[in-house]
Amino acid sequence: MLLSPLPCLLFLLLLPPPTQPTSPPSFIYNIFNSNQSTNLTLTGIADITGNGILHLTNVSSHQIGRGFYPDPIPFKNPATQNAYSFSTAFAFSIVPKYRKLGGHGLAFTVSPTKDFPGAQPSQYLGLLNVTLNGNTSNHLFAVEFDTVQDFELSDINDNHVGVNINRMKSVNSTKTGFFIDGNSTKQDLCLHSGKKIQAWIDYDAVKHQLNVTLSVFSKKPTTPILSLPVDLSPVFQDFMYVGFSSSTGVLTSSHYIFGWSFNMTGNAESLDLDHLPSLLELKKNKKGFEFWSVLMFLIFLVFCIVVIFGAVYVIKRLKRTEVVEDWELDLGPHPYCYKELKEATKGFHEKQLLGFGGSGKVYKGVLADSKTEIAVKRISRKSKQGPKEFLSEVSTIGRLRHRNLVQLLGWSGNKGELLLVYDYMANGSLDKYIYRSNNPKMILNWDQRFKIINDISNGLLYLHEGWEQTVLHRDVKAGNVLLDSDWNGRLGDFGLAKLYDHGSNPITTKVVGTLGYLAPELTRTGKPTTSSDVYAFGALLLEVVCGRRPIELKASPEELILVDWVWDKWREGCLLEVVDSRLKGAVNEAEVMMVLKLGLMCSSDEPLFRPSLRQVIRYLKGVVPLPEILGLLCDGGGKGGFVVKVDDSAPSLGKMKSW
Template identity: 80%
Template sequence: MHPIHHILLLHLLLLHVSPSIQQSFIYNGFKSPDSTNLTLTGIANITGNGILKLTNVSSHQIGRGFYPDPIRFKNPGSESALSFSTAFAFSIVPKYLKLGGHGLAFTISTTKEFAGAQPSQYLGLLNVTLNGNASNHLFAVEFDTVQDFEFSDINDNHVGVDINRMKSVNSTRAGFFIDGNSTIQDICLHSGKTIQAWIDYDGVKQQLNVTLSLFSTKPSTPIMSFPVDLSPVFQDFMYVGFSSSTGVLTSSHYVFGWSFNMTGEAESLDLDLIPSLLPAKKTNKGLAIRFSVSVFLVFLIIIIAGAVYTIKKFKNTEVVEEWELDLGPRPFSYTELKDATKGFHEKHLLGFGGSGKVYKGVLPDSRTQIAVKRISRKSKQGPKEFMSEVSTIGRLRHRSLVQLLGWSRNKGEFLLVYDFMANGSLDKYIYSSNNSKLILSWDQRFKIINDISSGLLYLHEEWEQTVLHRDIKAGNVLLDSDLNGRLGDFGLAKLYDHGSNPTTTKVVGTLGYLAPELTRTGKPTTSSDVYAFGALLLEVVCGRRPLELKASPEELILVDWVWDKWREGCLLEVVDSRLKGKYNEVEAAMVLKLGLMCSSDEPSMRPSLRQVVRYLTREVPLPESLGLRCDGGAKGGLVVKIDVFTPSSLEKMKSW
């Protein structure tokens, strides 16, 4: 057979057995029969008027819509990435106007299923394990409305290009250019407005452009343009589509129309011809008259009902104060939380402390499990402290911090609503008896230590301000359903600008975790937080409290006992005996030494949280000389030496 015949035969075979090599398509809405074959996963659906609705306002959900057939994205001859162009119109409608949930992403991937992908900051594309793997072969352009500091997001209203990981290789604030004007016009991604996006990749120039607009016409200037070679990312055939997810804060994500082209520029969408969230305008005059009369009557009824309701409302609730208007998280009604906890029934009690009781609840509308902290009227946490906790943790976003969902205030009573942590607090595991169900393995303990260290690093250095927690302890470390550690209880937190110093001189915290300098100066610092974290490290490894009043004198103060064992060369003797020798000796020794470094009497000798994280991840080795004690310094964080622990001396310690 002539060689040309072989080529023709091969070409025919490829056309017969290869996946679709569709070059272009356009959807002016998704109501036509051609649109119904989109592959929908998660909670995505096509609405009655032909809108692709990826998610609703349910929390921690994923929704995806993908073109059903794979498309060739690589040149068969050179293995270089082919050019592509796409345009689509979308809208993000948050449940609460000022609180955008997570965004959506245009995605090119080898799969439509994304097994194991997580919601929230992972947008339904990756998870903590897969994030960053070159084998993902994932390209995405995210339109995100949450600033995730762990991914170095620039703000909470940005466009980012993600390649195999959720940390963007390039990002910019959302906006567009009007032709002839070099000033960027800002776009609020979660405004609910219809936004058109164009993504164009030139495979020859290896150039990616992203353009946004509120109009049908494509601006001549993109908001993002940068060189990138997508050849290592793309496989021969890939799937294209959209993915979005919700977290604690929720939004509905909509796609109204979509065009795609592998052989030229994608056709722009006429925003007047695609479906809309708003109902069509009525022009019937008779209907308009009847409608006007109805509105007038309804208006009168509303005025009367509103007056009655307002009178009753003022009898049962307090006037909203000015500071409450600026709080970020969602305000819950007292009745809503009372119903969720079955009237704050004792059988739903999760625990209690000095500031009040914590109850488990279930929100009836979304079936979301919550934890409600009901602050005691006898607590020292008044409106100022309550405001501090809401305004602080309500704006923090990190996987190792307990997420505040909302708050409520009723007749001087304060309530805080958090993510429900299925496995409770860490202290019940490390102080438990020999109940095998409550004994954490070494791997679980080491994972929790790393979780909390990353959360504290975020608080100290990575958020917009420095956040001092001031009450780091095992009881404030909560464990989710997968035993991931999350730091909670920000009632004592203190914020200040990076580079400045906190002004407070009030000593707060828990005995055994208080840095010795606090009793002299009263001024908390990141170093005093590190001291408390050092105590936490030691108790997680040793399985006992920083101060154990029932222990022998030499073991009374945990840090002193560990210090003595280290000097004697038998450091691993302090490891929790309930592990029965099943632990990584290198890791255990490292954590113990690091705990001693953090527990140094001299603040300048303690590492920063960034150094702590580098030690734990073995990016750098621990120093040979730990520099733990300074001459004449106190032991165990006590400013005065107490040789005999009498009831009076213990009361004095408690007062600190």
């Protein structure tokens, strides 16, 4: 029996639209045309080289570069609201300014915009900023190829691939590598090696599966390095833009895209790496240009200068040249030239002086090229910090990165001067605001003081447990706590720091530090520990609350030693009397009492009775309460002692003899 054509027609009209666009875009670039209007939309410092390579960023600091396909692409079925599948392949290279240090990486991006207003460089890769990070309204999908480990974003290492959805903290990430077919062992791959690397990103909208594959060869391996079940339908809008974004920070790299293919109806075509443009050709062109420039300059000199005066001039120039040798590059942070830092600080003028200490003076500076504000520490020739300690601080401490530590940006060892370059802290050191004798123009309120305490505790925990080695600061004090423009606390001055492997003991018998912050056992053993840092932190807690130094020479005898005075007031039951009177009682009494008691715990004469920094942070956050005091045992021999009741996570203080 034949069906009537009318019902059949109605049935066909009721069918849902196809799952893919009728004419899905597909393109391939084996070379990029320098005519960007028909080729790519470039923003920031991105450009296309003479031999057809997309150059996203150069080695300038804090810059952004992007290259996007100019037209929007349908990424979602408007009827079903289901995302479409897509596949892309591209070849890229990351070339750091200094071979052992990677800058921030690059990201393949699917976004509703090509402009990214307000986006920041560094860890945000030119895609988001602090305010926008994490908003579901971003509708942002990115696969990052990152060469900096940012602890704030929970990066797994400084050589990883991560999948980011609406935020720069990856929902999934893995150490970079690739597989060779027939071999199940993951091959190591360094993203900032300068090698040409091919990446494939494939999304199956039916299976809700995302795969990321890498290789240094033209053929696509069958095994991806990252496979993630994810439905991108809530992320994608009907039309989106695809492209690449990268940025630089303090550490810089050049980011290159050699070729790119994209397909929404099947697998993207793999690129033949041997037939793509080469950086070697680009370097040859640059060298050729430089050669002819130098040749013309020499000819000009021959005609303009008498030979003998020209020779003298060249000799003088050579004497003033600051050559950066291989061993200097291996130190880590950026080596500055002496002339650059001298100009930045206006010849180390006294008006630029920020402060001074035992190791030297610190000057404010502004770098001429980037207008970046910096702090330059000029090591005194009389300082105990000689070349050995200087190199140690640069090569080790220079690799520390935490939001509550003052970042070491670079150094200079030329002209017989030892100079260290740090982030500029706009509000100076903490001691300027808490000591009554300083007569500060601004008094920090309690909320600001409590936040600074938390900031420094987090920075110290990173030093003790969060880095690849244990770092002992050995000079924790208010003068070494710096405040940025937002009044965040950062621990600085690592000139006395000591490093050793986790689980081992530091080998030293030299007592260093500042009187009033030195743990008693240091004078006996000379060996610093994390517990001796905790002792100094305890002194810092007390001075922040009380607004005075650990040892106040002008005070009455009973108030001379801060920890003794606080202990006496506690024993007398009037502990709140030690609080800085300039706060005028505008404090959170529970927090103040907790900080004072915690300061006394950290200031215990017995190292075993002091909490670790991890325990300190738990107390400060209120995760666990401080040990409950059950009674005071005065023995007439000084400060006596007390018996405490603690939970299992707190340090055992039951055998304490004296505090």
